[in-house]
Amino acid sequence: MTLTELSFYFRKYYPFAILGALFILIVFYTSQLFILFMQNKPRGPAISPIFNVLKRPSVPEASSSADIKFSLENIEGRPVTATDTARVYYLLPPPRTPFGFREKAYLIARAFNFETDTEKVNFQLQGRNAVFTDDTKKLSVDIQNFNFNFQYQFAEQPGLFDTAVPPNTAGAQAQAINFLQSIDVYPQELATGKSNTIFFSFNPQSKTVRPIDEGEEGNMVEVDFSRADIDGYPTVSSTFFNSQNFILMTFFNDGKFQILRAQMKFFQKSSEQFGIYPLRNGDEAYADLQKGEGIIVSNPQNLKTVTLRRMFTAYFDPDVYQDYLQPVYVFIGDDNFVAYVPAVAKQYIAKPSDSPSKN
Secondary structure: OOHHHHHHHHHHHHHHHHHHHHHHHHHHHHHHHHHHHHHOOOOOOOOEOOOOOEOOOOOOOOEEOOOOEEEEOOOOOOOOOOOOEEEEEEEOOOOOOOOOHHHHHHHHHHHOOOOOOOOOOOEEEEOOEEEEEOOOEEEEEEOOOOOEEEEEOHHHOHHHHOOEEOOOHHHHHHHHHHHHHHOOOOOHHHHOOEEEEEEEEEEOOOOEEEEEOOOOOOOEEEEEEEOOOEOOEOEEOOOOOOOOOEEEEEEEOOOOEEEEEEEEOOOOEEEEEEEEEEEOOHHHHHHHHHHHHOEEEEOOOOOOEEEEEEEEEEEEOOOOOOOEEOEEEEEEEHHHEEEEEEOEOHHHEOOHHHOOOOO
């Protein structure tokens, strides 16, 4: 082919080559834009409801929100919505009674100053609870997970507080932690969690207890232990204002202390077994509260008309074993009113009639 012929064909087919190249580029970039659009296309939240329908949170001493009228006057001016989804964690059931449970129960009893000599010990095995008693105190230890409840009849010991000194936060927390470590009942989730200190003043003459601020003349202090925030949400208990895991103490001027009340009701959650559930929005939760589906955990004034000041989401940490650690909406009103509403979407949670609360 001569140069003249090459030049002729080049000029003849050059426009078609340009058009072909442009067509290829258009197809290529159109496909890339389509892929990018599909990758960024809004989708519904990913859910994995592996436990199917959940049981409602159970608070044995709670009542329902029926027959109470509510108004919401929070900072936001409207119900507050959580995220679209949240994890629901499986709570590990209590294990089988371990070998050597009696020795561990006796260790806990000795720490609470019970006589554990075989001839003197006042011990009974009541179901799965080892119960120790004497004239002034009682201890119950769950022999499967070593949760416990201790009560000292301090109101009947007026001279006990004659040499009591005002406690402080640092000293009280250190003594409470040391005590739990000494009996090997200090779960890792509490050790890495939160602690709160509440001060009280006990009047031996009237046998009354009132909460006070730190620095006031008090003679009792309670150290509460709770889990760390879970997925950015705090945890709440069946009483809200206190934890079910606590030690109440009084301190003396000789540096010693006496435990007055103590309790550990902790159930370990599985970090591997959890489902992802859709949540109802804030408007739905508030409507459910108004319809009587709320769980009232605090209403000391027995209010029938409640002004709500706060609303937020938290995980309910039970004091009796339940299958799940699940989120709830928390409503806080005047006069220490507190109510919970399950946060999981209704189609994934049992109806109130299936999980009745005490009325």
